Amino acid sequence: RMDCDMAASNGDLMHTYKDLLTSNKRGERATKSLRRKSWSPSLFVLHLGIKGTWPGIPHHMILFGPRYKGLLDDIYKNGVLPQDFSLYLHHPTVTDPSLAPEGCSTFYVLAPVAHMGKAPLDWDGDVGEALKERILDELERRLIPDIRSRIMTQFHYTPADFGRDLSAHLGSAFSLEPVLWQSAYMRAHNRDDAIHNLYFVGAGTHPGAGIPGVVGSAKATAALMLEDANR
Structure with a gap:
């Protein structure tokens, strides 16, 4: 007080x-x-520190998935975790290499997901780990073929973390x-x-x-x- x-x-x-x-x-x-x-919806954010540099991957990038309206409906209306996603990829070390040790890079990849009022999922259990692996599969397929062998450090942030750490109602990100x-x-x-x-x-x-x-x-x-x- x-x-x-x-x-x-x-x-x-x-x-x-x-x-x-x-x-x-x-x-x-x-x-x-x-x-x-x-x-507003929440987010699943995967942070990565990996070996190697990628000058061809820009600072900001969107990897669109196969659906648009259907994906938004799943997030905003249906309250389910879709099997597909569109991803925002942030690559700050392409602009400022000092953000990682020499010869290394940092990324975070963001996937919009429903807030916990619409989709009360067990983010601390298998759901978060499974989505992380699906996102790594997508990055491996589209950008960095050997990404898993390059990972030096990683963590992910879920709607449950938005609720716990930031007291965000329903884990909403916005x-x-x-x-x-x-x-x-x-x-x-x-x-x-x-x-x-x-x-x-x-x-x-x-x-x-x-x-x-x-x-x-x-x-x-x-x-x-x-x-x-x-x-």
């Missing part, structure tokens, strides 16, 4: 209202409202789903409507998710706090 004139939360919206404001009526009301909203009725003014406001010295910033806050939206919300919240402080 601490006394302050203003408080800004960049934590998960549901966590802030449900867990940090448990003794406050505003927290109870906001929690009930948030439970009725739709939440907070509230950015549909029309949860965007702009309908998203969480930068200043709480009832607790006037409580501010919010982050993916669930106006103007929205994604890096540009989060940076925009940070600027808007900072400006609002400075304006209120100078009144």
